[in-house]
Amino acid sequence: MKPGFPEAAASALADAQLRANLGRVTTAIRSKRAGAVAEVDQWDELVAAGRTIKDRVLADLPTWLETLEMSLVRNGATVHWAEDAEAANRVVVEVVRSKGADEVVKVKSMTTQEIGLNEALARSGIAAWETDLAELIIQLSDDEPSHILVPAIHRNRAEIRDIFLARMHEAGRPAPPDLTDSPAQLAEAARLHLREKFLRAEVAVSGANFAVADTGSLVVVESEGNGRMCLTLPQTLISVVGIEKVVPRWGDLSVFFRTLARSSTAERMNPYTSTWSGVHPGDGPQEVHVILLDNGRSDVLADPVARPTLRCIRCSACLNVCPVYERTGGHAYRSVYPGPIGAILTPQIRAHPGDDTLPFASTLCGACQEVCPVDIPIPDILVHLRTRVVDHRRHGGPDPERMLFGFMGWMLADRRRLAAGRRMLSAGSRVWGRKGRVRRLPPPLSAWTNSRDLPVAEQPFRRWLEERADGS
Amino acid sequence: MITCLGETVAPRVPRATVRLLERLGCEVTVPPSQACCGQMHVNSGYLDEAVPVVRNFTDAFAGADHVVAPSGSCVGSVRHQHRLVAARSGDPALAKAVDEVAPRVWELSEFLVDVLGVTDVGAAFPHRVTYHPTCHSLRLVGVGDRPRRLLEAVRGLELVDLAGADECCGFGGTFALKNFGVSTAMGLDKVAAVSASGAEVLTAGDASCLLHMWGLLSRQNSPVRVMHLAEILAGEGTP
Numbered sequence: 011m012k013p014g015f016p017e018a019a020a021s022a023l024a025d026a027q028l029r030a031n032l033g034r035v036t037t038a039i040r041s042k043r044a045g046a047v048a049e050v051d052q053w054d055e056l057v058a059a060g061r062t063i064k065d066r067v068l069a070d071l072p073t074w075l076e077t078l079e080m081s082l083v084r085n086g087a088t089v090h091w092a093e094d095a096e097a098a099n100r101v102v103v104e105v106v107r108s109k110g111a112d113e114v115v116k117v118k119s120m121t122t123q124e125i126g127l128n129e130a131l132a133r134s135g136i137a138a139w140e141t142d143l144a145e146l147i148i149q150l151s152d153d154e155p156s157h158i159l160v161p162a163i164h165r166n167r168a169e170i171r172d173i174f175l176a177r178m179h180e181a182g183r184p185a186p187p188d189l190t191d192s193p194a195q196l197a198e199a200a201r202l203h204l205r206e207k208f209l210r211a212e213v214a215v216s217g218a219n220f221a222v223a224d225t226g227s228l229v230v231v232e233s234e235g236n237g238r239m240c241l242t243l244p245q246t247l248i249s250v251v252g253i254e255k256v257v258p259r260w261g262d263l264s265v266f267f268r269t270l271a272r273s274s275t276a277e278r279m280n281p282y283t284s285t286w287s288g289v290h291p292g293d294g295p296q297e298v299h300v301i302l303l304d305n306g307r308s309d310v311l312a313d314p315v316a317r318p319t320l321r322c323i324r325c326s327a328c329l330n331v332c333p334v335y336e337r338t339g340g341h342a343y344r345s346v347y348p349g350p351i352g353a354i355l356t357p358q359i360r361a362h363p364g365d366d367t368l369p370f371a372s373t374l375c376g377a378c379q380e381v382c383p384v385d386i387p388i389p390d391i392l393v394h395l396r397t398r399v400v401d402h403r404r405h406g407g408p409d410p411e412r413m414l415f416g417f418m419g420w421m422l423a424d425r426r427r428l429a430a431g432r433r434m435l436s437a438g439s440r441v442w443g444r445k446g447r448v449r450r451l452p453p454p455l456s457a458w459t460n461s462r463d464l465p466v467a468e469q470p471f472r473r474w475l476e477e478r479a480d481g482s
Numbered sequence: 483m484i485t486c487l488g489e490t491v492a493p494r495v496p497r498a499t500v501r502l503l504e505r506l507g508c509e510v511t512v513p514p515s516q517a518c519c520g521q522m523h524v525n526s527g528y529l530d531e532a533v534p535v536v537r538n539f540t541d542a543f544a545g546a547d548h549v550v551a552p553s554g555s556c557v558g559s560v561r562h563q564h565r566l567v568a569a570r571s572g573d574p575a576l577a578k579a580v581d582e583v584a585p586r587v588w589e590l591s592e593f594l595v596d597v598l599g600v601t602d603v604g605a606a607f608p609h610r611v612t613y614h615p616t617c618h619s620l621r622l623v624g625v626g627d628r629p630r631r632l633l634e635a636v637r638g639l640e641l642v643d644l645a646g647a648d649e650c651c652g653f654g655g656t657f658a659l660k661n662f663g664v665s666t667a668m669g670l671d672k673v674a675a676v677s678a679s680g681a682e683v684l685t686a687g688d689a690s691c692l693l694h695m696w697g698l699l700s701r702q703n704s705p706v707r708v709m710h711l712a713e714i715l716a717g718e719g720t721p
Contacts, residue, residue, distance in 0.1 A: 337667045373654025376621035396527030419531030422518035423538045457659040461666040462697030471493035
């Protein structure tokens with residue numbers, strides 16, 4: 011596959027099943043979210059409050075992180091600092107090995123996917139079992155997540171049944187042979203399959219939605235209860251937490267608990283909200299490790315225009331409302347962070363080939379910012395990152411696109427040159443046009459005319475203006 | 483403001499705008515040195531190349547009481563992006579010029595409703611019309627229901643709902659070329675909604691989005707006519 015969003019999107023667009031699955035789900039969740047938000051009288055104030063809390067943290071992040079570390083240590087947790095993915099993965103492997111374990115159960119976590127933890131554990135001979143239903147589907151089918159909240163959004167029930175029947179036995183308790191695609195049966199098969207892992211595992215790995223500085227508490231917000239099992243049953247718990255997840259005070263959670271659930275699942279209240287503050291003898295994990303992960307976040311922090319990217323609470327409302335995501339699905343973004351937030355976050359925290367096409371994977375329609383519960387100016391940041399891509403290329407050799415934009419800028423900065431351009435365009439449209447429309451043009455303009463007509467030029471506005479002035 | 487699309491592919495739009503404003507008693511001047519607002523360059527990441535375009539814009543419109551543009555996205559660009567371009571240029575004179583001109587630039591429906599204080603512009607248009615609220619008019623400029631109020635006051639005009647109206651048509655400037663597959667997929671869904679609305683005429687406040695939807699409708703040999711809001715309000719043209 012060629013390295014870029016447009017090429018990856020092309021294959022997604024050709025997949026009729028995928029488009030049907032995505033269109034159905036995003037449309038449903040979009041209107042549910044709108045309904046859930048409309049119930050709240052002071053939604054805009056809640057959004058402003060969330061934005062303010064996050065900005066306050068980001069303005070003084072080192073201080074808040076040190077407060078968090080002190081509180082965590084006071085509560086009996088062990089704090090590790092990881093500059094990048096490799097460092098974080100290394101700590102996890104060391105802790106698991108120190109317990110003599112060869113497997114971990116996992117709470118759904120974007121951060122551990124970002125750092126490729128499962129792959130790193132596998133290389134060290136440690137099995138990582140995803141326990142979120144959708145993540146289980148993804149893991150069993152050797153697939154990649156395509157949505158932050160609903161990673162198997164691209165699969166329908168029949169496909170999930172087939173995956174369970176074909177693959178579940180390789181990972182543990184098999185699916186019953188008479189499994190149908192009814193949601194209750196699929197959930198029961200997953201429940202039985204996962205239960206033996208919950209009861210057996212000695213180490214759990216999680217992320218955290220929030221890390222509260224003053225109380226030293228971590229928070230996981232989930233819908234299935236699998237997270238609660240992982241956070242309470244195994245004796246050792248390792249949490250990988252992005253440094254932007256810190257909030258100053260326990261009370262700040264009240265804002266995000268109200269905005270997160272309605273924005274992500276359109277629920278009034280989140281089903282399973284687990285909080286834990288270090289170690290409590292005889293209750294839950296007796297060894298708690300917290301890995302505070304940078305992995306490019308300091309660079310985002312250092313850029314005042316892009317900094318609001320770090321406000322993100324991973325609700326995925328922007329994915330569900332994005333017209334581009336709705337057509338392409340998440341895989342086209344080729345990152346664990348797809349959709350509008352992925353288009354701004356991914357190219358800031360990594361530099362894989364093709365990532366520089368991500369800021370251009372948007373019409374700048376602004377639907378994402380409109381639904382964002384922390385008001386991230388995604389369109390502005392997209393434009394900022396586009397400028398960064400273009401500026402980066404300025405240091406390279408001659409670039410046909412830059413020459414074209416240079417020429418266009420020269421033409422569009424002067425009315426006589428624009429008039430000359432108009433004359434060329436109008437002559438061309440008369441040559442190529444039939445019956446008032448142009449149906450086919452050579453590359454690169456064929457990118458337009460492959461699917462769309464162009465009008466043949468009419469009397470220019472300024473000539474009309476002149477003739478009118480002469481006539482009066 | 484003619485807009486660069488009004489200069490090239492959509493001359494009826496500035497024509498209708500001039501007629502409409504004159505009918506409402508405005509003294510309309512068309513500064514001859516104007517060319518483009520620079521939006522395409524800024525949105526594509528070419529800030530350096532946008533500097534002369536923005537400079538020409540501020541020179542052309544310096545001194546006007548009100549600058550009226552039949553385009554939400556051009557107005558959005560002037561208000562939200564010209565300052566960025568000026569900062570990039572490092573020229574304090576350009577920054578000052580931008581700050582002087584930008585607050586006097588109005589999107590057409592804003593100017594009619596907020597500045598002139600009219601919603602009934604005296605137009606007649608006895609046809610079934612559906613309105614697409616373009617993204618930048620809706621979300622960047624915030625025109626709200628002004629265009630709908632203007633259309634509802636047109637004699638004989640029947641305004642029909644457009645399903646998924648506030649979803650993007652897929653144009654997105656150079657997005658339409660760089661990501662033509664996604665752009666077309668979005669546009670086809672949009673024009674399918676237009677056809678399903680039963681409207682004879684599709685209207686919007688941006689010639690660029692209209693060009694995209696017209697291009698798709700024309701390719702389908704659709705009977706739906708595409709007209710800018712200004713054309714309907716000027717009482718010009720019949721399907």
